[in-house]
Amino acid sequence: MSPYNLLPRFKAQYDANNQEFSISGVVRPQAIDELGPSIALLRDAIGRVRGVLYVNVRRLTQMNNAAFHAFSRIIIDACRARPDLKFVVITSSVVGWTSRKFGRLSGIEPNITVEEYDSEFYPGQGFLEEGGFVPILRTQTKMTWRHERAILPRHGMKPGIVMADICCGIGDFAVLVQKEFQPSRIVALDHSISSLDYARRVMREFDIRGIEYTYGDASEMLLDEAQFDLVTCRHSLQIFNRPELILKELYRICKPGGRVYITNEKNSHCLGEPRAESIRWTYNEVAKLFGHFEMDVELGPKSRRYLIEAGFEDIRVETFMVTNLDGDPQDFADVIAAWADVYAGEMASKRGDCPEFVARFRQGFQDHIFAALHPKGYAGWPIWVASGRRPQ
Amino acid sequence: MEPVHHDLAGGPAFEPMIQIDMEIKAFVSVWRHCDYVSTYMARMISQNRSDSVRHSNLFSSAFNELLEVVFRTRHADGELACRVSRHGATDRIELILPCVPEERRFYEEAVSQVAGIEARERYLNSVSGDLAPSREVVLLELAVDYNATLRLEEADGDAIKLVVDLPLEGLRN
Ligand SMILES: C[S@@+](CC[C@H](N)C(=O)[O-])C[C@H]1O[C@@H](n2cnc3c(N)ncnc32)[C@H](O)[C@@H]1O
Numbered sequence: 001m002s003p004y005n006l007l008p009r010f011k012a013q014y015d016a017n018n019q020e021f022s023i024s025g026v027v028r029p030q031a032i033d034e035l036g037p038s039i040a041l042l043r044d045a046i047g048r049v050r051g052v053l054y055v056n057v058r059r060l061t062q063m064n065n066a067a068f069h070a071f072s073r074i075i076i077d078a079c080r081a082r083p084d085l086k087f088v089v090i091t092s093s094v095v096g097w098t099s100r101k102f103g104r105l106s107g108i109e110p111n112i113t114v115e116e117y118d119s120e121f122y123p124g125q126g127f128l129e130e131g132g133f134v135p136i137l138r139t140q141t142k143m144t145w146r147h148e149r150a151i152l153p154r155h156g157m158k159p160g161i162v163m164a165d166i167c168c169g170i171g172d173f174a175v176l177v178q179k180e181f182q183p184s185r186i187v188a189l190d191h192s193i194s195s196l197d198y199a200r201r202v203m204r205e206f207d208i209r210g211i212e213y214t215y216g217d218a219s220e221m222l223l224d225e226a227q228f229d230l231v232t233c234r235h236s237l238q239i240f241n242r243p244e245l246i247l248k249e250l251y252r253i254c255k256p257g258g259r260v261y262i263t264n265e266k267n268s269h270c271l272g273e274p275r276a277e278s279i280r281w282t283y284n285e286v287a288k289l290f291g292h293f294e295m296d297v298e299l300g301p302k303s304r305r306y307l308i309e310a311g312f313e314d315i316r317v318e319t320f321m322v323t324n325l326d327g328d329p330q331d332f333a334d335v336i337a338a339w340a341d342v343y344a345g346e347m348a349s350k351r352g353d354c355p356e357f358v359a360r361f362r363q364g365f366q367d368h369i370f371a372a373l374h375p376k377g378y379a380g381w382p383i384w385v386a387s388g389r390r391p392q
Numbered sequence: 393m394e395p396v397h398h399d400l401a402g403g404p405a406f407e408p409m410i411q412i413d414m415e416i417k418a419f420v421s422v423w424r425h426c427d428y429v430s431t432y433m434a435r436m437i438s439q440n441r442s443d444s445v446r447h448s449n450l451f452s453s454a455f456n457e458l459l460e461v462v463f464r465t466r467h468a469d470g471e472l473a474c475r476v477s478r479h480g481a482t483d484r485i486e487l488i489l490p491c492v493p494e495e496r497r498f499y500e501e502a503v504s505q506v507a508g509i510e511a512r513e514r515y516l517n518s519v520s521g522d523l524a525p526s527r528e529v530v531l532l533e534l535a536v537d538y539n540a541t542l543r544l545e546e547a548d549g550d551a552i553k554l555v556v557d558l559p560l561e562g563l564r565n
Contacts, residue, residue, distance in 0.1 A: 028456060030423040032524065062427075062453055064460060065525045065533060069518075076520060096450050096563065100537050108520045187445070200442060214445040222445050 010060075012038035014045045019052060021045045024059035027067045035070055042071065046078045046085070053085065057102060058092040058117050059220050072105055079109040087112045094191075094217050134170055134198060136338035139331050141172040144234075144263070144383060146327065147320040149180055155316060155387035156259035160184050161229035164253060166218050166246075167191075167236035171199030174211050182210075183230075187223065189216040219245045221253060229258045237306070238264045241294035247310040254390045260312065261387040266300040272371030272379040279371065279379075282364020286343055292351050300384030312388025324372035324379040332372040332379055340365035406477035406484050409437045416472040416490060419463070426463055429474065430456035437476050437483060441561055450560045454538045455485060458556060461527045465498075467491050468550040481561035487554045488547050496552050502528045503542050503554075506535045539563060 010025030021042055029035055045053060055075065057063075063071075075087055089105065091098040093116050105112045157163075159182045165174045168188035178186060188211055190196055196213050203211060216222060218236070231254045237243040250260045267290070270283040290297040299306075300319070307315050324332040344362040353361070372379035410433055419425050434452035441447035462472065470490030477484045491499075505511065505528060515536045518529040525533070534540040540558050547553040 026427070028427050028460075061449060062456070065457060065530050066460075069525050072519060073522070094446070096446055097453050097537060104516060104519055107516065189445075196443075212439070212444045214443050216445060222449055 010038075012041050014041050016048065018054065019045075019049045020054040020056050022056035022059070023063075023071070024057075024061075026062040027060065028062060028064045029067055032066060032070045035067060039070060039074065042074055046074070046082075049085065051084075051086065053087050055087060055089045057098055058090055058095075060098060061095060061222055068101060075105065075112065076109055079111045083111070085111065089114045090117045091115070092117055092217065092220070094215060094220075094222065133338065133342070134195075136335055137170055138172055139335050141176070143322045143326060143331060143335070143381075144320075145173070145176050147322065147383075148263075148385070149176070151318065151320065151385055152177075152181070152261070154318075155261045155385070156230045156389075157181050157183075157261075162227065163187075163230040163232065164189065164223065164228045166221070166231060166233045166250060168195075168199065168213070170195045171202060171211065171213060173232070173234060174199075175202065175206075175208055178208060178210055184210070186211045187214060187228070188212065189214045189218065189221065189223070191215065191217055218249060221249055223253045225252050226255045228254055230254075230261060231258070232261045234263045235265065237262055237303075238290075238297050238299040239295045243296070243299065243306060244310065247306055251310050251312070251390055256390050256392045259387045259389050260307070261385070262303055262307075263383055263385050264299040264303055265297050265381075265383060267297040269300075269382045270368065270380065271382075272368045273377060274374065275367035275371060278364045278367045280364075282361055282368070285361055285364070286339075289343060289347055289351065293347070300382070303384055303386035307386055307388035310388070311391070313391050314389040315386065316388075317384065317386040319382055319384050322381040322383065324377065329372050329379075332381075333369045335381075336365050336368045336372065336379075404479045406479045406482075409476045409478050409483075411473065411475040413471050413473045416467045416470055419472050420467070423463065426456050426459035430459055433474065433476060437478070447560055450538070450563065451483065451558065454534055454540065454556075454558055454560070457530050457534060458485060458487060458554075461530055462487060462489055464527055465489065465491055465495050467495070470549070470551065482557050482559045483561075485556045485558065487556075488551050489554075490550045491552055492550075498527070499544055499552055499554060502531050503544050506531050506542050512536050534558075 010023060010027045012021070012023045014021050023038060078085060079087065089102045089112065091102055091114060093099065099114065099116050103114045106114050157177070161183045162185045163177070163183045164187045166189050168174055168190045171188055174186050174188040177183065188199065193215060196215055199213050202208070218233070231250045233246065233250055237246055240246055254260050267286045268284045270279065272279045287298050304315055304317050340362055344358055344365065348358050348361060368379055371377040412429060412433065430452045434448040434455060438444045438448035438451060468490040473488040475486040477486070505514065511532050515529060515532040518525055531542060534556065535542065538558055538560065540556050543555050545553040545555055
């Protein structure tokens with residue numbers, strides 16, 4: 001990118017349906033007339049709306065004081081001229097300065113409120129973020145790693161690369177990659193402060209270097225474009241109601257010629273013997289339960305389509321099965337027990353399931369555990385791996 | 393880069409991180425230099441902060457405002473030096489710039505305003521006021537929004553040295 005690029009690096013839009021004016025990007029004009037069209041758009045929007053005008057600055061990464069003053073002035077004046085009108089400014093917790101700076105406006109005019117937009121867009125966050133889930137995430141990553149360490153080199157992983165792990169959770173994957181493949185730099189991003197605190201603690205305690213943990217929103221990251229050779233996003237597209245928005249961001253930060261690597265499940269394909277029927281019934285229900293909360297844990301085999309539609313080429317897809325035979329069967333059983341706790345516990349009750357359903361639902365998990373620990377049993381959890389190259 | 397020590401007041405020693413020097417004439421020839429220098433330096437010094445991306449965003453935001461103030465300063469010929477050093481959670485920006493005598497007085501007054509008790513109120517008034525933010529208000533905002541502390545130090549010849557401490561690492565939303 002040329003530093004003297006004269007193209008404006010911000011965008012202002014008005015969405016009449018939602019009565020929402022949004023401004024995004026880097027707004028650092030020398031003189032206010034550089035903002036002319038955006039200011040006119042805001043004035044025009046104010047002229048049209050009734051009731052509430054939403055001012056969305058969630059994707060505003062930088063704005064200098066001159067520009068801030070110019071936009072604030074118009075909003076403050078409008079409040080004085082039209083007491084019937086309310087303004088709701090929507091900031092993001094990810095861009096640290098916006099809430100503070102825009103927050104001032106509500107002290108000046110009572111008709112301006114400032115809301116920090118946050119976690120709502122990830123419906124499952126509450127279920128998984130509870131501290132109790134951490135040991136299970138660790139065990140899960142330990143089990144999947146046995147497979148992925150062999151798979152990753154086929155998808156662009158090699159020493160010396162610059163990589164990002166988006167939705168990194170507690171950071172175990174980043175740590176394992178760092179040890180095994182020695183990329184030159186890893187940026188690991190998540191939207192859970194508690195997971196990041198945990199990840200940073202691990203990094204300090206084990207004196208690990210080369211990983212930069214960052215708080216962010218995968219659907220609109222502060223990371224610059226085209227800077228990573230490999231972008232990984234594991235078990236996470238499936239928890240967003242609009243995975244294509246996340247993929248768009250993964251594409252954006254990936255270098256042309258670099259790859260984006262995603263892993264996802266298809267929960268209804270979890271299996272076990274003996275007691276196959278009960279297990280199958282329960283995991284079919286798991287998929288429906290997540291569907292109820294707008295998460296698609298059946299996404300795995302759809303990865304190819306998502307990657308193609310996002311503009312990737314040279315798409316590679318493979319699957320692997322985590323089973324009770326890799327490592328300690330008790331690990332497998334522990335993971336299932338933790339799933340049962342959350343899925344047949346909090347999630348089922350939140351959906352309002354009756355006790356009979358919950359009992360049967362739970363039984364399938366019990367049977368999966370039974371299969372895993374049975375001396376002649378077999379239990380599996382299939383994962384879909386897919387990657388695509390960003391065109392040159 | 394020579395090491396800088398600031399123990400005049402018995403304060404802690406700051407470790408130098410990065411320094412950029414340029415002709416002030418060259419700097420003020422293109423507005424985008426403010427953005428470019430602040431973004432570049434922010435990225436370089438934030439790598440080993442606990443959240444490099446956020447730190448870099450905040451640092452760039454504050455530093456750009458300072459550079460915009462410098463950009464608007466009536467300067468004498470000479471070099472502009474931008475230096476960043478670090479002590480614990482605090483990053484220190486030092487700007488050494490050649491300037492005409494009236495500008496020295498502007499900086500002296502602005503710095504004392506920033507340290508004054510009404511800094512916050514003055515800043516708030518300016519947000520609701522009609523006038524575009526003055527350079528003084530921009531400096532006030534650094535104190536109010538980023539907990540910055542500002543002071544002036546002696547420098548050689550026509551130059552002044554503005555020292556700004558930014559405790560961004562400890563700043564919550
Ligand atoms: C199912 S976990 C997967 C974590 C990790 N990749 C792993 O494989 O263990 C999903 C992760 O996405 C994170 N997340 C949810 N919404 C997010 C968002 N908008 N931006 C970034 N991360 C988000 C959650 O905090 C959680 O750590």
